[in-house]
Each structure stands twice: as structure tokens, then as C-alpha cells.
Amino acid sequence: MTISGAVALGVLLIVLYRVVSTPRHVDGRAADHFVASSYGLPPREQLDSRRPGPPPPVYRTKERQAVADAAWEGDWETAERYVSAAGEDWDERWARLELLQHVAREDDAWLEAWHAAEPGNCDAATLRASLMVHRAWEVRGSGYAHEVLSSDMDRFRAMLPAAIEEAQRAALLDPANPGPWVVMITAARGAKYRRARFKPLWEGLVARAPHHYEGHWQALQYWCAKWYGSDRRMMRFARQAVRKAPPGSPLAGIYLHALNELTERHLVVAMPFTPLTRKTLKQVAASFEQVPPDDERLPALRHLLAHYMLQSMLYTAALEQFRLIGPWCGAQPWFKYEHAAIAFEIARATAVKRSRTRPVSNPPVYGMSR
Template sequence: MDLIFGLVLIALTCVVLHDQPFRRLAQRWARTRFDPTAYGLAPRAQLDPERAGPPMSAELRREAQAIADAAWDGDWRPAAAYVAGAGRSWDERWSRLELLAEIADSGDAWLTAWRIADPNCCDAATLEAKLLVRRAWAIRGSGFAHEVPPENMARFRELLPAAIEAARRAALLSSEDPGPWVVMVTAARGAQYTPEQFAPLWAGLAERAPHHYEGHWQGMQYWCAKWYGSDRQMLAFAERAMDAAPAGSPLPGIYLHAVHELAKRDAAGKLLASAHAKRRLRAVAAALATVPPEDPHLPALRHLLASFFYTSGLYAPALEQFRLLGPWCGAAPWTAAEDPAAEFDLARGVSVKRAKARPVPPETGPLKSATHRHSG
């Protein structure tokens, strides 16, 4: 087995080394001769590194602002109606709770009033627990454990068990709502839950919403190497989610997030050179083609997919994703570069050159669907 692995590794290394001169030539062409509009891509001058995708429609912005204004004026009822309006669409319900959490970050007296007025409301109780998790992580910060001041870490460790307990109480208010279970799964890694402790939390979530996007993203984080799993466990988790996802769900994109975890450590190269990963990427692309265009997860997933197609040498599929993305480039992995727009544009240009793409007819021009579908 070791001999086979060694031979495979040597073969992959040879492929990478053989490809390097061609990529350098393509990069030179992309920097000096590439005209994006000739290939159905957004003009270079329109590239926007501030956003992953088009802004929220004017109608949705007005609705969100009205809910926020009412809440800050002490009226929690529009917020309650907004979440309830999602019905049993659990991903949408969670997305609406996310908006309320952002509103509560700027003042949460309205949430206290909501809890008092309707103590049996699972939405309000879930939001309260969710805010405890957000505040715990805000105190801890994103640094490594040894970089966190002891008093901050102590407060962090104190808040997370309280958040889990609050979520458990919220779960008693609605046997079918997965929201409290998403909170528990989110808090588990920071609360230092062992895999044995984590398992019933995950089972509770999966029983209620087996394809919950945010729940799976948080579960993937638990199983990554920096927390309580390994690269192998994380990828296996992501592949199971991908294989079980129904048509129209963005859940296959969890695989892209798992690969991105490796890429952030410069550890994705061997995987992306493999036939297995290339099949997975193509399957993700096919799955994302069935996702409603207004899905909020779609732009960020397309950025990752375009990047991984590009890195793996699948230039024609990468070009297809770049066309769908339009001018937006304010997302990972481009935002890790000093100049995200330049990095994005270079990848577009190399993809055009290496895919041997032909210029599109002038009347076709840059694709506009990626913009029109999301803007109001």
C-alpha cells in the first residue's frame, strides 16, 4: 500500500511540475492581452471586491430596515412575524434568525420584551441562546487559544455552557424546530465537547432537519483537524452531506468549505490534483445548477468552486463559474490576496487561455444573469 501511495504521489508531482511552465505563459497572457468582455466576462473596471454577489434587493432592504426600526423602538412583533413567516423552511427560518441576531447586536431590549410577553416562543428562546454563542465568540476572538487573554477565555468558557443550556430549554418549546439544535452544535466545539458528547446533539439536529445548511457547516467545523477531528473525518463528513443532499439544496457546497479548510493551510494541492476530487467538484457544480438563484449561499460557493476548478486544472468549468459570478469578487479565496480584484481577474484570464476559449459574439457580451437575478 505504501508503494502504491508513493507512486501516486510521484505521478501527481510530475503532473504539477509539467504544468507550471504552461501556467506561467497563461499568466503572462492574462496580464497583458486578456480582454474579459471578449469572452463573456464582466469588464475589469466593474470588478467589485467589496461583495461576494449582488446586493439585497431594495424590497428586502426595506423589509429588513422596517423590522430593525420597529425592534429598536421596542416592538418585537414584526420580528416575530418575520421569522414565523418562514414556516417549516428551516434554512430560511435560520437565515431570518441571523438577521434578528444582527439587529439584536445593536440593542436587544426588544428581545427581552418578546421573551417576557411570549415565554413559550421557541424562536425567541433560540435567538436568545444564539446571541449567547455570538457574544462568547466575540469575547474570545478568532486567535489561537494561547493568544486569548485568560480573563477572556474564562468568560468564553462560562458563556458557552450557558448557551447550550438555553438552547436545550428552547428545544423543549418545539419538538420539531431544529434551531435550538443548530445552536447546540455550534457551541459544542468551543465548549470542548468530546465526540461522544457531540453525537447526540448532531443526532437531534439531523432528526429534525437532515439537510440543514448551517447545521452542516457547523458540524464540518467540529470535525476539522483544528478542533476534534482530522482532515479525513472532515472530508468524509462533507462527502456524506453532499451525497445525501436533495436537488435544489446548497448542501453539496459543504464539500467546498471542507476543501477550503485545507487550502487555508496550503494542504489542498494533492487532493485537488486527484481524480476523486475532480469528480466531486463536477458533481458540486451540477448540484449548484439546481439551487434557486436567489439562495444567499450561492455566490460564496461559486467563488470557491471557481477557484478549486482553476487550481485543479479544470479550466473550462472554472470559466463557466466565472461567467456566472459576474463582477463580484469580494469573497474567499480572493479576499486573502492583497488585491482581490487582480487575483480574481488573473484566474479568469488563465482559465480563458488554458481552456482555449473562443471569443463570444459581440451581441452576447458579459453575462448579466448573475446580476439581474439578485438585484431589485
């Protein structure tokens, strides 16, 4: 297998489900005579539902494949160098560990050889702990607690203590590295950690990496109502992420995940939006302007931003996000519908119609070279 598919699953996880009605504020008739190119948008025939955004540069794909191939051939040194090269860019370092986790799920002999050769290596220990957590979650599955067989739930919870212990040992190997703390935060909700036990883990993470994206995403899951928080706690946490997002980080996108969690939890296709919600969405958009355009997390987040701007009647702002997205429509929330490209087209047309945007006199010519 190639690693590009695994990367897409690991970094840009898409939850597929269908709904039977059209979202509020999205007019299905708006696309009937809609000519996208007249409004600075790629035409309908160029829409691509295979990806949320353009593929990564060829050199990056080749590098990842080379690391994966080397590992499967037993060369753990290449993996070690690949992770170490990220330095103290903790988000990038974690992304590289996630890649290696997908590699190890296919065959972890190289990882065990790495750990045996370098028992004091924090990255190897963190990767082992993370792999243990994900294997436990595979036993549990992704359903709500009442949907999981009691035998699977018992196995799941029995596997987590060893993973947490492994992460704790990893943390001692490199006290500055936040990676083990991300693993512990991920495992905490499955291990039924109450708030008093979770709090030190969160403090340990942010003391080392205050803006760690994956760490915030995992903490958001802890604070949602289906685990150990509530809608209010989750949204408060998400708004804090927007406020503290540093320039260049997509951390503000945590707020969009929180809105998505609300939508799914309450089984509705649209939520009531307040002035605070609209204000925060604008802050998220402003924060994204400072994120490097080649950040692979950004395209999927822009889809959510465009969707929730449309839902909150920020039509002109939503249209701008659609222009930045381009022809790509393989992302949430369009996969909620039977035909993602059609849902995406209707949303774009609605943004144009409701914003009362006039056609441009010289529409650009779009290609699919990216």
C-alpha cells in the same frame, strides 16, 4: 446603522488574509492582454469587489430594514411575525434568526421584552441562546487556541454552559424546531464536547432538518482538525453533504468550505487534487445548477468553486463558473490577495488560456444594473 451591512457579515462571512505568492495553476501573465468580453465575461472595468454577487432585491432589503427598525423601537411583535412567516423552511427560518441576532447585538431590550411576553416561544428562546453563544465567541476571538489569552479563554468557556442550557430549554418548547439544536452544535466545540456528547446533538438536528445548511457548516467546524476531528473526518463529512444535498439546496457547498479549511490549516495556497476531488467538484457544480439563482448563499460558493476547479485543472468548468459569477469579485478566495479584482482577473484569464477557449464572435454587452 443600516442592517444590510450586518446581513452581509452574518450570512456571507469573509475571512481576510494575505499571501505572498501566486496560486499554482494561476498564471499572472495570462491577464496581460486578456480581453474578458471576448470570452463571454464582463470586462475588467466593470469588476466590482464590494460584493460576492448582486445585491438582494430592494423589497427584501426594505423588509429587513423595517424589521430591524421596529425591533430597535421596541416592537418585538414584528420580529416574531417575520420569523414565523418562514414556516418550516428551516434554512430560511434560521437566516431570519441570524438577522435578528445582529439586530439584538446592537440592542437586545426588544428581545428580552419578547421573551418576557412569550416565555413559551421557541424562536425567542433560541435567539437568546444563540446571542449568548456569539457573545461568548466575541470574548474568545477568532484566533487559534494558542493565540487566545488564557483569561479570555476562561471567560469564553464559562459563558457557554448557560447558553447550552438556554438552547435545551428552547428545544423543549417546540420539539420539531431544529434551531435550538444548531445553537447546541455551535456551542459544543467551544464547550469541549467530546464525540460521544456531540453525536446526540447532531442526531437531534438531522432528525428534524436533515439538510440544514448552517447546522452542517457548524458540524464541519467540529470535525475539522483544529477542533475534535481530522482532515480525513472533515472531508468525509463534506463528501456526505454533497451526496445528500437535495435539489434546490446549496448544501453541496459545504465541501468547498472543507477545501478552504484544508488550505488555511496547512498554510498553502494550493492543495494536491485527486481524481476524487475533481469528481466531487463536478458534483457540486451539478448540484448548484438546481439552486434558485436568487439564493444569497450561492454567489460566494461559486467563487470558491471556480477557484478550486482552477486549482484542480478543470479549466473549462472553472470558466463556466466565472461566467455565472459575472462582474462580482468581493469574496473568498480573491480577498487573500492585496488586490481582489486583480487576482480575480488573473484567475479568469488563466481559465480561458488553459481551457484553450476561443473568442466568441459576438460578445455580449454587460451592464451593472444588478
